[in-house]
Amino acid sequence: MRPKRNGAITALLACLSSATVVVMFTTGESKAVGSATGPQQAVDESQYIGSEACQTCHDASFQSWKNTAMGKAFLDHPKTQLERKGCEACHGPGRAHLESGGDVTAIKRFGEKAPLSVPEQNELCLQCHEKGARLFWDGSTHESRGVACVTCHQVMQPNIPSLRFAEPLTGNRQFVKQTKMEVCFQCHPLRRAQVQRSAHMPFREGKVTCTDCHNPHGTPNPKLLIESTVNEGCYKCHAERRGPFLWEHPPVLENCMNCHEAHGSSRPQLLKAAMPRLCQQCHIEARHPTTPQLATTRFAFNRGCTNCHSQVHGSNHPSGVRLHR
Numbered sequence: 001m002r003p004k005r006n007g008a009i010t011a012l013l014a015c016l017s018s019a020t021v022v023v024m025f026t027t028g029e030s031k032a033v034g035s036a037t038g039p040q041q042a043v044d045e046s047q048y049i050g051s052e053a054c055q056t057c058h059d060a061s062f063q064s065w066k067n068t069a070m071g072k073a074f075l076d077h078p079k080t081q082l083e084r085k086g087c088e089a090c091h092g093p094g095r096a097h098l099e100s101g102g103d104v105t106a107i108k109r110f111g112e113k114a115p116l117s118v119p120e121q122n123e124l125c126l127q128c129h130e131k132g133a134r135l136f137w138d139g140s141t142h143e144s145r146g147v148a149c150v151t152c153h154q155v156m157q158p159n160i161p162s163l164r165f166a167e168p169l170t171g172n173r174q175f176v177k178q179t180k181m182e183v184c185f186q187c188h189p190l191r192r193a194q195v196q197r198s199a200h201m202p203f204r205e206g207k208v209t210c211t212d213c214h215n216p217h218g219t220p221n222p223k224l225l226i227e228s229t230v231n232e233g234c235y236k237c238h239a240e241r242r243g244p245f246l247w248e249h250p251p252v253l254e255n256c257m258n259c260h261e262a263h264g265s266s267r268p269q270l271l272k273a274a275m276p277r278l279c280q281q282c283h284i285e286a287r288h289p290t291t292p293q294l295a296t297t298r299f300a301f302n303r304g305c306t307n308c309h310s311q312v313h314g315s316n317h318p319s320g321v322r323l324h325r
């Protein structure tokens with residue numbers, strides 16, 4: 001739907017000029033806006049026209065946005081001066097846009113075709129979102145590779161969650177988790193493939209999702225991992241693997257990924273390599289011959305070292321030194 005043009009302008013301008021005076025009286029805190037937007041030029045309140053003014057030409061956008069989490073927050077219970085700006089909190093002051101009858105170069109726009117650079121677009125969101133999960137956004141892999149907030153998020157439609165690919169107002173838990181993966185798969189097709197493999201974390205079943213282990217907004221850890229080590233992340237759901245064990249298996253303590261692939265694998269139990277090769281990457285065959293001519297050897301039976309060494313993750317049995325029991 002195209003916004004209707006000039007008809008509304010004159011009437012709007014007339015009532016706005018008086019509205020502006022009121023605004024200037026009631027918003028003595030206009031400095032707070034300046035500080036929230038960082039070291040920018042002072043905010044000229046007279047350039048703001050208010051969400052209702054936008055609505056006169058963009059009713060469809062207004063109706064849709066007002067039901068989003070941010071629409072409700074900004075319109076119903078704004079907590080900061082910037083939230084009170086409504087549409088203009090993101091799109092910037094709209095007076096020039098209004099007076100020109102909708103000149104698109106006079107309003108801040110988002111997306112790939114917008115003239116604003118990705119960091120400039122992100123800065124508009126970070127005015128309010130630089131804390132919390134986004135504390136490590138600056139310098140994170142996604143930030144430094146030029147990924148925009150609005151590549152993953154859409155904010156004009158009332159979707160749950162506010163991610164691209166979400167359908168309106170679907171609150172189903174499994175669906176929400178799968179939506180998150182779809183967002184990631186756009187740029188990480190290998191992960192999509194892995195998640196389809198025969199052994200996989202229960203992604204498709206909706207029990208696990210990318211953001212259980214990664215924070216796409218940045219973390220102080222490698223690979224955008226939420227926890228400071230790989231193992232800490234795994235222990236969150238596999239607490240029984242944490243130990244300490246009487247007889248530890250050093251590669252387990254060091255990193256679960258020595259043997260597993262976290263996203264999906266064509267080997268059973270997410271193993272990185274086939275048995276017994278997995279074990280033989282580190283253990284020489286000298287005492288446990290597994291060469292083809294000796295394939296009947298009990299040591300390689302069913303290719304399984306774990307037939308005997310069943311406690312590969314560590315053993316608490318007094319005589320479990322060989323991880324047998």
Ligand code: HEC
Nearest residue numbers: 003005009053054057087088091094098101102104107109
């Ligand atoms: C006088 C009518 C009018 C008012 C008031 C108005 N706009 Fe617009 N706006 C337009 C027109 C016309 C266009 C061009 C639409 C097009 O080309 O599809 C436009 C385009 C836009 C665009 C770009 C759309 C795109 O497809 O990229 C944005 C964003 C926008 N307006 C936001 C706002 C905001 C925010 C406000 C309030 C601060 C506002 N507008 C107030 C008429 C208006």
Ligand code: HEC
Nearest residue numbers: 051054058061062065070086087089090110150154155156
């Ligand atoms: C939280 C930031 C934010 C707020 C608040 C906001 N917008 Fe937007 N707007 C965006 C982004 C981002 C886009 C780009 C489209 C997208 O990402 O889906 C957009 C797109 C638009 C467009 C282009 C058409 C479209 O829907 O893609 C119009 C018109 C528009 N906004 C008008 C408004 C109006 C009117 C308001 C207030 C009622 C408003 N916006 C409030 C961020 C915001």
Ligand code: HEC
Nearest residue numbers: 069070073082083089090124125127128149150153161162
């Ligand atoms: C003026 C401050 C402000 C600006 C600017 C702003 N936000 Fe928000 N945002 C909020 C507030 C407040 C909430 C919390 C709403 C609630 O849940 O009550 C929120 C919530 C969100 C949420 C979670 C809502 C959900 O439904 O999951 C996302 C995602 C989000 N914002 C993204 C963005 C993006 C992307 C931009 C830039 C296009 C942006 N925000 C700009 C204040 C802001």
Ligand code: HEC
Nearest residue numbers: 122125126129132133137142147148149152180211216217
């Ligand atoms: C690579 C995709 C991606 C990018 C880029 C991204 N987000 Fe998110 N964002 C997500 C996902 C996925 C979630 C859901 C998080 C969860 O499940 O814990 C989320 C959640 C959020 C939330 C709501 C929950 C919270 O953590 O507070 C806000 C607000 C938010 N993002 C804002 C932003 C802002 C602002 C930017 C840009 C600086 C941004 N996001 C960039 C994917 C992204």
Ligand code: HEC
Nearest residue numbers: 141145147151180183184186187210211214216222223224
């Ligand atoms: C718009 C594209 C895009 C989207 C969407 C995206 N990523 Fe990325 N991601 C990248 C790029 C580019 C890199 C840099 C490494 C590369 O080239 O693969 C990266 C790297 C990563 C890394 C490795 C980080 C590192 O420091 O090595 C992780 C983990 C990651 N992304 C997780 C996610 C998750 C989780 C999501 C979904 C919430 C997601 N990504 C969505 C583009 C994207």
Ligand code: HEC
Nearest residue numbers: 181184185188191195208209210212213214223230257262
């Ligand atoms: C169970 C935890 C977990 C989940 C869930 C998870 N990852 Fe990872 N991911 C990891 C770990 C651990 C690494 C580091 C791999 C390594 O060091 O070998 C990693 C690495 C990555 C990398 C960087 C790979 C590289 O070699 O640079 C990307 C991209 C990535 N994950 C994307 C995703 C996506 C997309 C999802 C959702 C489908 C996802 N991850 C779900 C644990 C997880």
Ligand code: HEC
Nearest residue numbers: 199200202207208212233234236237256260262268269270
């Ligand atoms: C968010 C919770 C969660 C996290 C974090 C998590 N897992 Fe899992 N994992 C599961 C669930 C659920 C299953 C399915 C089996 C079950 O229901 O017990 C599973 C299954 C597995 C399986 C067996 C797969 C199969 O095909 O039988 C392995 C191996 C595994 N996880 C390793 C890891 C590793 C390694 C990490 C850390 C990188 C990790 N998990 C982190 C929840 C998680």
Ligand code: HEC
Nearest residue numbers: 231234235238241251252255256258259260269306312313
């Ligand atoms: C030395 C290689 C190795 C390391 C390191 C390792 N695992 Fe395993 N893991 C295995 C093998 C082999 C199996 C299959 C067990 C079998 O065949 O009896 C397995 C199976 C699993 C399973 C599924 C079966 C079950 O017993 O529940 C989970 C979950 C699991 N590992 C989690 C982890 C976690 C978490 C870590 C890190 C703390 C880890 N693993 C580190 C070799 C390893």
Ligand code: HEC
Nearest residue numbers: 249250251258278279281282283305306309312321322323
């Ligand atoms: C990343 C290297 C690595 C991998 C892979 C690995 N191990 Fe180990 N394993 C070690 C190290 C290091 C020790 C400790 C050796 C020592 O203390 O002398 C060890 C110890 C053991 C022990 C006890 C040996 C002793 O002397 O007490 C057994 C049994 C064992 N591993 C079996 C396995 C099995 C079965 C697998 C395959 C599921 C496997 N290992 C995979 C590195 C590895």
Ligand code: HEC
Nearest residue numbers: 276279280283287288290298299300301304305307308322
């Ligand atoms: C039929 C049962 C069985 C199978 C299968 C088996 N082992 Fe063993 N393994 C043993 C026994 C028994 C010992 C203790 C030998 C000793 O103490 O002299 C042992 C000892 C070890 C040790 C301790 C160091 C050593 O050489 O004494 C390692 C490491 C080991 N096995 C690795 C493996 C690997 C890797 C595989 C798979 C290729 C494997 N085992 C398959 C029974 C088995």
